[in-house]
Amino acid sequence: MANNSVIQTDRLTKFYGKQRGIVDLSMEVRRGEVFGYLGPNGAGKTTTIRLLLDFIRPTRGHAAVFGLDTTAHSVAIHKRIGYVPGELSLYDNMTGAQYLRYMASLRGGVEWKSVDTLAQRLAADLTRPLRGLSHGNKRKLVLIQAFMARPDLIMLDEPSSGLDPLIQQEFYRLVAEAKANGQTVFLSSHILPEVERVCDRVGIIREGRLMAVEEIPALKARALRRLEIHFAAPVPKEAFANLAGVRDVLIENSILRCTAVGSLDAVIKAAARFEVVNVVSHEPSLEEIFLTFYGGGENNAA
């Protein structure tokens, strides 16, 4: 096994009885990278993470973290992992500080200064009991918990859901700093822009199978956007025919609707010849991206 790989799975498969978890998943996460794990809900992202953490055992295949088999060396692996669960069930009867102190003790101690710093940056109130905390505030606590020990690998399952935008930015900075420190980050998400923003590479999972692993620039080059341009007056159809990377052009009076792949340059320049009132751009859903690039539908029988 290459020294460079932090996570390596080999045809990793998990079935819950007859229900599909993940199927024949082989991938590699390299040291020092931020790896995005992108897929819709129910695709098998949490199953993968829980297999890597040895909460559940593979039906077939195997996985190694830091070159250690996950089922045989879970304690040695956990020592070097910080984990943010997707499901935020914490100990309701504790305050944030009590919870973090408990978790720190179970790891064998953490420099409390780093907890205070993280709490300040994420604007987390550690004095309140967890019982009354909102989703976002609980999320802050598990983020602190994952980062506080400066682990070699940080595993985040849908980490930013529930965070308000400012805190989300701070979280992205934390990820960037972790990368700068040489830490590896594995981040699962169903939000494409988030993955594009913080990750170096992304694994795309759908219905339990890894569809592709892409560098972020390559993914961006193929980014799909729904575009709606409102003009001051009706525009001629010919002006928008045969533009590079533009499809599904539809013009109704003064409104142009189209789908753009990759750069928006061509369509924007074409539109600039007329008076533009408004431009609306929609990120496509993950499902649309899958259908466009990875030919969904064939793998429905999982």
Next chain:
Amino acid sequence: MLRSIFTKTLWDQRRSFLWWAIGLSALSLYTAGLYPSIATPEFTSYVNQLPTALTALFGESFSLATAEGYLNAYFFDLMGPILFVIYGIAAGSGAIAGEEERGTLDVLLANPLERWLVVVHKFVAMVVGMFILAFFLWASLAVTVVLVNLDIDYSRLAQACLSGALLGIAFGALALALGCLRGSRGFSIGGAAAVTLIAYVVKTYAPLVEAMKPYEKLSPFYYANAAKPLINGINVEHAAVLIGLTIILLLASVVAFQRRDVAV
């Protein structure tokens, strides 16, 4: 208190211990405090007329002649063991299955801890909790004994409390094992409660029904009070049976939990 799973588990129960202490004190006052007023010839002859099948349901023997005979039959034969078993099942089912159902087991197991160690921490917390209850019971009975001036030996009283605690621990270990097997609190509590009921019925009726006699020793309840520790001191062999049963169940818990998938 939040240094280890063991101490944290006890810390979680700090309020609950307070309620147990209040309840056990009240119960002690009621049970032992009642003795002087019912140890009368009228009541004794009334009790003697009751059918044995009925009196057996309430306790092994209805001897009212001595204070320790009374306390043994009225308290340490039924109420005492059941209280310990209730705490044991609550703590044992809460240990793994409880955390799993609440969804807190993931963050706990993400720490660098062997699964067996988590089970052992939870088990030790249950044992210590049981001894805390046994101490509450002993202390409140001892105080009541002084208050109503009964002739009862404190050391024997402690041994009777200990014997009940050992029974509670064995049932707690059963609930723990069931929780480790399936991760469902309902399954753990239900299974352990069903075994408790059967064991209690066997223990109660075996002395009366000839056909059940051979099965008497299958009931853990037999080993808690058949030798009457309040009167005769704790029976070492009987205690050893309960401890042995507990160790087997603890090992089963560890094995079951080690190999199982943890639910989300």
